[in-house]
Amino acid sequence: xxxxxxxxxxxxxxxxxxxxxxxxxxxxxxxxxxxxxxxxxxxxxxxxxxxxxxxxxxxxxxxxxxxxxxxxxxxxxxxxxxxxxxxxxxxxxxxxxxxxxxxxxxxxxxxxxxxxxxxxxxxxxxxxxxxxxxxxxxxxxxxxxxxxxxxxxxxxxxxxxxxxxxxxxxxxxxxxxxxxxxxxxxxxxxxxxxxxxxxxxxxxxxxxxxxxxxxxxxxxxxxxxxxxxxxxxxxxxxxxxxxxxxxxxxxxxxxx
Amino acid sequence: xxxxxxxxxxxxxxxxxxxxxxxxxxxxxxxxxxxxxxxxxxxxxxxxxxxxxxxxxxxxxxxxxxxxxxxxxxxxxxxxxxxxxxxxxxxxxxxxxxxxxxxxxxxxxxxxxxxxxxxxxxxxxxxxxxxxxxxxxxxxxxxxxxxxxxxxxxxxxxxxxxxxxxxxxxxxxxxxxxxxxxxxxxxxxxxxxxxxxxxxxxxxxxxxxxxxxxxxxxxxxxxxxxxxxxxxxxxxxxxxxxxxxxxxxxxxxxxxxxxxxxxxxxxxxxxxxxxxxxxxxxxxxxxxxxxxxxxxxxxxxxxxxxxxxxxxxxxxxxxxxxxxxxxxxxxxxxxxxxxxxxxxxxxxxxxxxxxxxxxxxxxxxxxxxxxxxxxxxxxxxxxxxxxxxxxxxxxxxxxxxxxxxxxxxxxxxxxxxx
Numbered sequence: 001x002x003x004x005x006x007x008x009x010x011x012x013x014x015x016x017x018x019x020x021x022x023x024x025x026x027x028x029x030x031x032x033x034x035x036x037x038x039x040x041x042x043x044x045x046x047x048x049x050x051x052x053x054x055x056x057x058x059x060x061x062x063x064x065x066x067x068x069x070x071x072x073x074x075x076x077x078x079x080x081x082x083x084x085x086x087x088x089x090x091x092x093x094x095x096x097x098x099x100x101x102x103x104x105x106x107x108x109x110x111x112x113x114x115x116x117x118x119x120x121x122x123x124x125x126x127x128x129x130x131x132x133x134x135x136x137x138x139x140x141x142x143x144x145x146x147x148x149x150x151x152x153x154x155x156x157x158x159x160x161x162x163x164x165x166x167x168x169x170x171x172x173x174x175x176x177x178x179x180x181x182x183x184x185x186x187x188x189x190x191x192x193x194x195x196x197x198x199x200x201x202x203x204x205x206x207x208x209x210x211x212x213x214x215x216x217x218x219x220x221x222x223x224x225x226x227x228x229x230x231x232x233x234x235x236x237x238x239x240x241x242x243x244x245x246x247x248x249x250x251x252x253x254x255x256x
Numbered sequence: 257x258x259x260x261x262x263x264x265x266x267x268x269x270x271x272x273x274x275x276x277x278x279x280x281x282x283x284x285x286x287x288x289x290x291x292x293x294x295x296x297x298x299x300x301x302x303x304x305x306x307x308x309x310x311x312x313x314x315x316x317x318x319x320x321x322x323x324x325x326x327x328x329x330x331x332x333x334x335x336x337x338x339x340x341x342x343x344x345x346x347x348x349x350x351x352x353x354x355x356x357x358x359x360x361x362x363x364x365x366x367x368x369x370x371x372x373x374x375x376x377x378x379x380x381x382x383x384x385x386x387x388x389x390x391x392x393x394x395x396x397x398x399x400x401x402x403x404x405x406x407x408x409x410x411x412x413x414x415x416x417x418x419x420x421x422x423x424x425x426x427x428x429x430x431x432x433x434x435x436x437x438x439x440x441x442x443x444x445x446x447x448x449x450x451x452x453x454x455x456x457x458x459x460x461x462x463x464x465x466x467x468x469x470x471x472x473x474x475x476x477x478x479x480x481x482x483x484x485x486x487x488x489x490x491x492x493x494x495x496x497x498x499x500x501x502x503x504x505x506x507x508x509x510x511x512x513x514x515x516x517x518x519x520x521x522x523x524x525x526x527x528x529x530x531x532x533x534x535x536x537x538x539x540x541x542x543x544x545x546x547x548x549x550x551x552x553x554x555x556x557x558x559x560x561x562x563x564x565x566x567x568x569x570x571x572x573x574x575x576x577x578x579x580x581x582x583x584x585x586x587x588x589x590x591x592x593x594x595x596x597x598x599x600x601x602x603x604x605x606x607x608x609x610x611x612x613x614x615x616x617x618x619x620x621x622x623x624x625x626x627x628x629x630x631x632x633x634x635x636x637x638x639x640x641x642x643x644x645x646x647x648x649x650x651x652x653x654x655x656x657x658x659x660x661x662x663x664x665x666x667x668x669x670x671x672x673x674x
Contacts, residue, residue, distance in 0.1 A: 104608035107619050130302045134357045142356060163294050165287050166392070167356060213258055214353050220262055221354075224269040225315065226305040229514050229529050235308025239301070249359070250303055 002028045006047040006085065010077050011054035013085050016047045017092045018057050030085040057092070064095050069103035072118040075125070078151045079117045087113045125152045129159050131240075133249045134169060135215075136208040141181075142169040145247055153180055157187055215249050222250035265350070267340040271320040271331050272366055275423075275479065276509040280312040280361035280396040282474035283418035291392025293355055293362070295418060295473075299396075300361050313364040313398060314354055318342055318379060322368030326425070326436035327519045328484050331368045335517075341370075347383050348391065355395050362396030362418070363387070373404035381409055384416035396474075401451065403443040410447055414454055419474040419506070422448050427492045431485035434521060451476050452503045475506035482537065483530035484513035484522055490560040493540055497551040500544065510537045536562040543568055546600055547593045566652060570596040573633055574648035581635040581644075584620065585610050597630030614638045628658055 002025040006012040013030070020028060023045070033046075062070055073091065076084055090110035095102050106112045127148075134142035142164065146153075153173050157180050160169060164182070170190060172179035179190040245251040281299030301310035319341035320331040330337065342350075351363045365383060369376050380399050387393040399417040401410055413420055422444050426432040429441045451472065458471035478499060482492060496508040512534035515525045540562060543549040547569070554568050555561070563571045573580065573596045582591055584606060592603040602625045609615060609623065616638045621627045632644070632651045646654075 102612075104605075105612040106605060106609045106623055107613045107615070112622060126300070129296075130300050132358050136357070144358070159296075162287055164292070164356070164358075165290050166292050210353070214357060217262060217265055217350065218354060218357070218359050220266055221269050221314065221316075222303060222305070222311065224266050225273045225311060227273055227307050227309075227514065230307035230309075230531065232308040233306065236304055236306050239304040239308060239310070248303070249357075 002026070003044045004028050004030050004047050004089075005033050005044060006030055007049050008032050008085075009049060010074070011051060012047060012049045013077070013088050014054040014057040014061075014092075015049050016085070016089055017096070018053045019045065019047055020089065020093060021096065028086070028089060030089060032085075061092060061095060064098075065101055065103045069101075072103075072114055075118040075121040075155065076114045078155065079121050080151055081117060084117065087117075121150045121152065121155075124148050124150050125155050127244070128152050128156050131244050131248060132156075132160075132171060133247060135249075136211050137206055138208055140168060140208070142167055144169070144171045145174050146171060147175045147243075147247070148173065149243075151176060153178070157182075161187060215252075216254070219250050219252070219254060261346065264340045264342060264346070265316070267338055268317045268320060268342060269315070271368075272315045272317045272364070274330065274511065274514065275315060275364070275366055275400075276511045277364065277398065277421060277477055277479060277507070278310050278312050278315065279419075279474075279477075279507065280398075282506060283396060285394045285396075285418060285470065285473065287394045289392050289394070291394055292352070293393055293395035295394065295396055296361065302358065302360055312361045313396065314351055314360045314362070315364040316342070316347070316350075316366075318347065318365060318367035318376070318383070319370055320368045321370045323371070324369060324436065324438050326439065327517060327521055328425070328435055328481055328513065330516050332517075344379060344383050344386065348386050351387060351395075352391055352393065355393070360395075362398070364398040366400040367402070369402060373402045374406055374409060377402040377405035377409045377413070381413050381416065384413065388416050398474075401447050401476075403439065403447065405447065407447075407450055410450060411454065414451065414458075414472040415469060417472055418470075419477060420451055420472050421477040421479070422451075423479045424495075425479070425481060426485060427480050427482065427487045427495050428485075431487065434485065448476065448478070448503050448505075452505075456504065475504070477505055477507040477509060479509040479511055481511050481513050483533060488560045489533075489537065489540070489562045490555040490557070492537060493544075493551050493555050496541060497544065508541060510534050510541070532564050533562070536564065536568060540568045543572075548590050549594075565656065567596075569594070570629065570652075570655070574652060577648055580633045582633060584634050584636045585614055585638070595630055595633045597626035597628070597633070599625075629655060 004016045004019065006016050016030060019025070073088060076088060087110050091114050094108060094110060102108065102111060106115065128146060132144045132146060134144045137143050153171065160171065161182055166184060168183055170179055170181045172190070172192065177191065179192060181188050181190040279299055281297065283295040284297045285295035287294040299312055301312045303311040305311060317331070319339070320337070321339050321341060322331045322333055325333045347363070347365065354360045355362065365380055367376050367380060380402070384397050384399055387397065397417045398419045398421065399413050401413060401420045401422045403422060424444050425436060425439070432439060432441055455472055455475060458468060461468040480492065480495070492510070499505040499508050512530040513523065514529050515523050515527050518525060540554050543554055544551055549572070553572060559575070562568050573594070582595055584592070589603055589607050592598055592606055593600065598606070602623055605623045606615065606620070609619065613619070615636060617627070617636060620630070632646065
């Protein structure tokens with residue numbers, strides 16, 4: 001067993017694949033730098049992240065698998081799951097050693113895992129596109145807070161950029177402590193330090209005067225469009241998981 | 257001012273909630289005027305009501321004043337309810353403000369008929385036009401086409417809307433006669449035919465001229481109320497088949513009747529909503545649209561009713577057991593799609609994966625088919641052919657004991673013995 005110590009970045013994973021072929025490693029396991037568990041068996045090799053090497057691996061990969069499969073790899077990476085780096089390396093090892101495209105070989109454990117994890121991340125990406133609720137601030141920025149399970153901000157940015165091209169918006173990931181800001185021209189990464197809680201309730205000083213009215217209208221609409229005779233709580237919760245409610249306007253109690 | 261708009265929204269959202277369609281898919285209108293919004297190919301549900309239905313559009317009536325007195329409708333003229341009407345500007349503002357906050361994908365606008373069809377239709381069109389031209393709005397717009405409206409208005413509606421729909425309301429003309437004597441079937445079918453021709457023309461032009469202006473890019477749909485009148489499933493599904501084949505409709509929606517009236521032509525208040533039946537009709541509809549089933553394979557004079565306790569695909573398979581078992585490693589896609597427990601994406605995965613390896617049962621489970629159902633209908637050489645000679649009844653009983661449907665007590669009284 002060969003241990004590869006890498007820096008946690010996607011480029012780092014690509015470089016690990018480079019080293020696998022360079023040094024002809026067979027069985028490998030990836031470990032994050034600084035979280036060394038001091039393995040007793042197996043040797044250790046530190047992967048040095050090098051953008052040119054990473055780009056070479058990526059180009060090679062894109063000749064062997066489709067754009068769709070490359071997207072899956074990226075999504076799987078964004079899952080931030082503990083073992084995902086190793087799975088990605090195994091996938092790429094397989095892709096480079098097979099004469100034909102392997103992306104639909106679901107009998108291979110790494111291919112199947114990537115497909116499954118990517119699907120989960122993709123689902124949350126879609127949910128975030130659905131469940132983000134903007135609030136208009138006094139400085140005319142549409143502001144939203146999210147806490148997704150996976151790091152989906154990089155993959156939802158384009159959706160919001162294309163859709164809300166004529167308004168300033170900011171989406172902040174409270175779990176990962178960074179946000180994306182769009183100023184009608186370009187996207188920038190925003191890191192904000194908050195004094196006190198991220199979402200100050202009832203802070204009318206921060207929000208535009210119209211905000212309360214439209215939130216109330218939306219809540220009213222949401223409640224009125226329900227058909228009591230068809231009540232189905234299980235289905236409701238399956239579609240709108242409880243963990244997202246905290247930031248959903250329609251799930252907040254009516255203000256008096 | 258604020259109170260009045262809150263009240264109006266409450267009334268006019270409440271009155272529109274019985275319209276089933278909420279789809280915002282099928283249109284990928286681009287935001288290339290640096291304006292607001294775009295269409296998402298598969299649509300996005302932004303919220304779900306407590307009854308579990310998707311909310312993707314601001315679904316409202318322009319007004320619930322109506323000159324007609326259709327027995328099944330809450331807005332019927334004889335019903336003693338609060339009435340309200342939005343102004344054009346109010347609907348535009350609500351749509352834009354909700355959209356900017358990412359609450360919705362767009363607008364679904366229907367209306368009671370006040371004064372006459374053209375007067376009403378003209379206002380619906382004006383709202384869509386204002387959104388598109390003044391606000392550079394590229395989100396989804398679904399307009400109800402009012403039966404009896406003139407062709408020029410329908411045409412204009414098609415230029416601004418993504419989808420148009422005309423509800424046929426009842427599956428047959430007789431039922432419509434009974435419950436909505438002032439309405440005529442032909443008033444609904446004529447505009448549907450007109451729109452169908454226009455949409456076909458647009459799709460044809462688009463292939464030749466790149467700059468063809470959009471015309472209802474998400475097509476047209478319709479809706480039928482089921483369970484209010486005595487039609488059987490065969491009549492309903494043959495009607496849908498007719499709409500798909502002859503009118504090129506994108507969707508037919510089925511709305512299980514919710515008793516809202518003491519009218520003695522209708523099921524009494526308190527009668528349960530026919531939810532399983534509605535669900536089975538949707539499943540059958542899916543089989544026609546995505547699984548390559550002919551309508552007469554699902555229902556025919558010998559089987560005019562869908563089974564309530566099992567889904568229509570399983571029901572078909574049990575009636576055609578001689579076609580099974582299907583060899584997973586050999587059968588073509590169209591046959592795999594007919595196996596109960598295998599859906600569209602699993603069938604495609606199977607076809608893709610077996611080019612690499614002979615598939616075993618274990619692979620199938622991982623691919624995500626419903627193995628406990630499919631196992632009666634498939635075989636793989638890799639696991640050795642297993643001959644089973646169970647009768648359709650035995651298979652059905654075995655499957656019913658493992659399935660846990662919350663509707664189970666409603667299926668039939670005998671079932672509770674097991």
